[in-house]
Amino acid sequence: MTKEEIISKAIAQNLIKIPGQVRGVAFKTDAEYILKEKIEEDLKKLETELEKLGYPIKYKEIQTMSFYPIGLRLISLLLIKKIFNFDDKKINDIGFRATKKSLIIKLFIQYFLSLRRVFFDEAPKIWQKHYTIGKLIPTELNEERKYGILRLENFNLHPLYCCYLTGYFSGIGHMIIKSPKITVEEIKCVFRGDDCHEFLIKWE
């Protein structure tokens, strides 16, 4: 890795090889977040860094509904964190805000009729609409005690992505649960030695 490189080309080449694809909407919501928090030049800086790594993508030209390599998305997210010096909370916030702008989420709004239905029927579908890898399995929902658990299997991407997904699930939670306080916590993680990821959603 040269002095100028934020991520080495070698790492990038390894990441791009990760199998699986993700919808363009994920790149779009990332770009919108940067434009909101930063300025246009910052987005160009990100594009320049990507180009340096050999991936000359233009965020504005990305098609929302098209599929792109998930490795590229991970490279983009890692660059965002490093270029803009974002902490995990910020990455979590990118995930949270993505739900409010995501077209796919909007398309699924019509199914947000009941918590149980969204949780057990729609959540796995929403995942599949976004990602070609990994499997989201709702394991438990207790409306009386106000919590639910979502399990994510076969998705061993990067710990940074766990932060993103925690925010993302929290955003969806806000859309389907009318509560003054909703929290999401990753209670199991493959990067902590667990066999899968598990996210505990709690509300008041």
Next chain:
Amino acid sequence: MSRIFNQMGVKNNQNKTEQTKISTLLEDLASLESYARDLFSFLPIPVCFISSIGIVLEANPAFGNFSNYEIEEIVGEPTDKFFNPEAIEEISRETFEKSFIKGKEIDLVTKQGKEIPTIVSTVLRKSEEGEIIGYFIALFDLTEIKKTERGIRNAQTALLNMLEDINEEREKTEEEKNKTLAMITNLTDGLLVFDKENKLLLVNPQAQNFLNLEIKKVINKSTSELNEILVFKPLIELFGREIKKIFRQELSLGKKFVLEITTAPFMVDEEKIGTLVIIHDVSREKLVEKMKTEFVSLAAHQLRTPLSAIKWTLKMLLDGDLGKITSEQKEFIDKTYISNERMINLINDLLDVTRIEEGRYLYKPTPTDIEAIVQFVINSYKDEIEKRKIKLDFKKSEKKLPHVRVDVEKIKLAIQNLIDNAIRYNPAGGKVIINLKQSDDGIEFSVKDSGIGIPKEQQARIFTKFFRALNATRIDTEGSGLGLYITKNIVEAHGGEIWFKSKENEGSTFYFNLPITPPREKFEEFIKKF
């Protein structure tokens, strides 16, 4: 093999076709997304989509601008954040029941906590299975309309207040009018009210009674028309068809029925809007006055005969016709003689007054040289002037004055009264300046003294019968208070005018002006008053 290859080729072709289709569909979907986003963003009306559980799932930029929240701060938030919970609950319930709402008012709460009045329309959204997903809500800003409405309401309130005030004023005016009418009706004097065109508007019961009028026949009639009515004729002749200003002029409607008429125009902003004619019955006063005059006349006549007898007896005593008297006796008789003379003068004055009042004051005008009369009177005061060391200056006219038609005796009396006052109320060594000159319309006589003057507050009564100024009574206790009254009547009987200027302790100047030829009718008119 070839079949296998052919089959593989077909499969490859099919895959390519499928991929092309998917690619086209994705492009179409992206275009559709762009179109939907642009349409939603372009909408100038604030719109949001609310889920069936009351969470905002989507909002357009107009809603963001309207509420001052970022879209991220709106989506995923409960509706209570933006609307009054009860009001939005009511709107949700109604939308679920009726599928839509049109024109319901609700306040939107902005990020700054400001409440904006809006009118909302909603439309229900259902899934393909017919389940309620939520509803769209569109808001229309009512701020300006409310402001206008408030303005209209304020204007309406102001108008109502004004109307109330007007009603109040009208009631007050009505009350005032009733009071005025009650006063007019119950006034002991008769009142006639004419409008600015001199049409009779109102006759109070007293006027009706005095003039024996039939209201219907006179009301709304002009003075010209009223002049044709017998009872009104003398009245119109008195104040004219234009109703000139007159003050306490008498009108005899029969031997014992005398009315005193005063006219007063009433003005608004210097514009005459009508005239008030006040009719005061002075019949009783006139009768009493006449009886009084007759009594004074009788008493004076009765007194004059014995006083004349006393005078001649005293004269004989003083002249020694009845024998020699001592100097002490002479002194007493002298004093008695002077007192008796004063008494005779007083009686003569009283008789003059009664003659004036009874209209028997004889008037025999002859062309006369006034200067000669003035000189004659001055000469008659020669001894008195010397005795009191009065400096008397008679300033005659440089050019020859024309003769004036006057009753010599009466004018002599008038001049005598004025010069007598000037000497009498002047301190020893004082000054008297007599001036005689031709004026624009006759001869002007004036006599100026350096005497006691007339106190300002008593000047208005100076020509009144029996009135004597307070400072004059201190100096001379003998005056009758009739001199100036008689003088004024004589001057006015000749069609002249009399006036004065005076300052207490500095002196007085009395003036009169006589026309060369006095109008006879004026004298007669004057005499009629008495």
